[in-house]
Amino acid sequence: xxxxxxxxxxxxxxxxxxxxxxxxxxxxxxxxxxxxxxxxxxxxxxxxxxxxxxxxxxxxxxxxxxxxxxxxxxxxxxxxxxxxxxxxxxxxxxxxxxxxxxxxxxxxxxxxxxxxxxxxxxxxxxxxxxxxxxxxxxxxxxxxxxxxxxxxxxxxxxxxxxxxxxxxxxxxxxxxxxxxxxxxxxxxxxxxxxxxxxxxxxxxxxxxxxxxxxxx
Amino acid sequence: xxxxxxxxxxxxxxxxxxxxxxxxxxxxxxxxxxxxxxxxxxxxxxxxxxxxxxxxxxxxxxxxxxxxxxxxxxxxxxxxxxxxxxxxxxxxxxxxxxxxxxxxxxxxxxxxxxxxxxxxxxxxxxxxxxxxxxxxxxxxxxxxxxxxxxxxxxxxxxxxxxxxxxxxxxxxxxxxxxxxxxxxxxxxxxxxxxxxxxxxxxxxxxxxxxx
Numbered sequence: 001x002x003x004x005x006x007x008x009x010x011x012x013x014x015x016x017x018x019x020x021x022x023x024x025x026x027x028x029x030x031x032x033x034x035x036x037x038x039x040x041x042x043x044x045x046x047x048x049x050x051x052x053x054x055x056x057x058x059x060x061x062x063x064x065x066x067x068x069x070x071x072x073x074x075x076x077x078x079x080x081x082x083x084x085x086x087x088x089x090x091x092x093x094x095x096x097x098x099x100x101x102x103x104x105x106x107x108x109x110x111x112x113x114x115x116x117x118x119x120x121x122x123x124x125x126x127x128x129x130x131x132x133x134x135x136x137x138x139x140x141x142x143x144x145x146x147x148x149x150x151x152x153x154x155x156x157x158x159x160x161x162x163x164x165x166x167x168x169x170x171x172x173x174x175x176x177x178x179x180x181x182x183x184x185x186x187x188x189x190x191x192x193x194x195x196x197x198x199x200x201x202x203x204x205x206x207x208x209x210x211x212x213x214x215x216x
Numbered sequence: 217x218x219x220x221x222x223x224x225x226x227x228x229x230x231x232x233x234x235x236x237x238x239x240x241x242x243x244x245x246x247x248x249x250x251x252x253x254x255x256x257x258x259x260x261x262x263x264x265x266x267x268x269x270x271x272x273x274x275x276x277x278x279x280x281x282x283x284x285x286x287x288x289x290x291x292x293x294x295x296x297x298x299x300x301x302x303x304x305x306x307x308x309x310x311x312x313x314x315x316x317x318x319x320x321x322x323x324x325x326x327x328x329x330x331x332x333x334x335x336x337x338x339x340x341x342x343x344x345x346x347x348x349x350x351x352x353x354x355x356x357x358x359x360x361x362x363x364x365x366x367x368x369x370x371x372x373x374x375x376x377x378x379x380x381x382x383x384x385x386x387x388x389x390x391x392x393x394x395x396x397x398x399x400x401x402x403x404x405x406x407x408x409x410x411x412x413x414x415x416x417x418x419x420x421x422x423x424x425x426x427x
Contacts (some may be wrong), residue, residue, distance in 0.1 A: 026231040033238040040245035041379065051412035052266040056259065059404050171391035175262040175413055182265060191400075213316070 054178060057190065074159045076110065076115065077194065078177060079202050080168030083209075084110050087201075094197045105176050114159070114184040121158040121185065125151065136201045152187050161189040166202050256332055256354050257281035259388045263418035270414055271382060276374045277414070278403075279330050279368065280387040284395045285357030288370050289330030290381075300378045301325045307373040308335055308366075314344075332357040335366055362400055368402045375406065383411035 070089050077085040077100070085100040093096075103109035115122075128151050132144060139147075163177055174191070181189045259279055272292065279287035290301050302321040309316050312335050316324070320342045332354045333341055341353050360367045374381050383403055387396060403411060 023228065026235055030231055030235060033235070033242055037238060037242050040249055044245065044249050049261065049386075049414050050266050050417045051268050051270045052264045052415050053268065053410070053412050055410045056400065056404055058409050077223075137345065150313060165257065165393045165397070167392075167394055169393045170389060171387040171393065171396050172262040172389035174393065174396060175264055175387075175415060177263040178413070179266070179415075200354070216294045 005026060052062065052175070052178065052182075068160055068162075072158070072160045073162060074114075075162045075164060075198070076177060077198055077202055078115040078156070078163070078169035078173040079206065080166060082170075082173060083206075084173075084177070085202060085205055086110065086113065091195075091197050097197055097201050100201050102205060102209065105173075110177070111180055114161070114186060117159045118184055118186060121152075121155055121187075124155070124157070125185070152185070155187055158185075158187055161186050163189060163191045164194040165191075166194060166199065170174060255279065255330060256287060256351065257283070257285060257388075259386060260390075261386060261414050261416050262389050263288065264341060264413075264415035266415060267417055270384065270412065274378060274380045275382050275384050275412075277330065277384040278371075278387050279332070279379065279401055280385070280389045280391040280395055280399060281357070282388045284392060285332055285354070285401065286360055286367055286395070287330040287332035287354075288358055288367065290374060298378070299325060300374075300381075303377045304373045305338070307377065308369060309338075311373075312336065313370060314338070334359050334364075364379070365402065367399070368406060371403065371406045371408065375408070382416055383408045385411060386414040 009192070073089055075087050075090070079085050082105065084105065086103065086104050087098045087100055088096065101113075103113065125148060129148060132139065132147055161181065163174075165174060178189075178191075180186075234393070257279070259281060275291060277289040277292070279289065281287070290304060302325045305316060305321060305324050314335065316338075320339070323342050324338075327342075331341070334356070337353050341350060344350060344353075358367045358370065359365070385396075385399065403409075
């Protein structure tokens, strides 16, 4: 509408060259660019997947596995339906296996048990940390962490965890339990095959737990 | 007394520098992003507290899907200047008395995603452009039985061709343990004892970690 009025004015008056603004409205362009930038930034940030490193023992028939102290051993069995069972020590007599304790992957479950058993190591690490900082206050954070890592490797008080997966467990359970090892600072753990005594123990425990929930 | 005129500012802001900056950032981001290739089977990776990023090159990934299929991928499907993928395929072909033409090798190198099919069907797989046919060919995954353990051979040749290759396992949450165990056994048989499990970062767990 504005333009029409202008044209009428020009007819009567002087003939002026039409004045065009050199400015272009860039707002839509900026809008679009903002959107695209946000999109690309988010996709680059989220597409990076993380990895968890694990090392399995070498398979050499000549090398015997290191002896495992019975008192320090904890067996964790990954059961079906995201259940976790554990028992300390080892099966002495297959006829009367030790009772399986049932827990889950929550904070109060397997983690509590592992932290309880690893308490001594946590105390030792804290003392070692204090001592190193006192002796060498200028030490960088990285080298302190490296020292703690080395200290952890020498440890002989924490639990030795044997992870065994029942045939009905899922891949997520395996990753969860290895993750739990990292959280609880368990230095020595291994993924080992489940034996038939333990399989029977899991079966019995599963049967018992379904029985206890059914009557309700 | 004349009125005091307030300096009226134009509501227009000069957006040119802003647009310039945006263009630069946008171009940069567009060039650096690598679009994630769709996997042949949907794989939801589990969560962990590990914050190490996955390596970009020199990796081979074994993928385990929910329905126990096994897939294999070399260097995230990217074609490297060293042509590792092509060399591995040629080696694999030699073992199974199959010859791949240079054209086929080239197409295999360009294939951006993981694959899961018996080597016997590889000619067909490379030739077809139809995504549905490709999917049908991958219905069974890579054979891992002890009679015809092709995954073991892929791993073996990948390590022969590229000495620095690292192994990764990308499994679905619901992949059953027996298949995981089988793949771990195959890796250990081929002397791969150190490998990476691909996970997603879970931040909530870190906060509960406090000592």
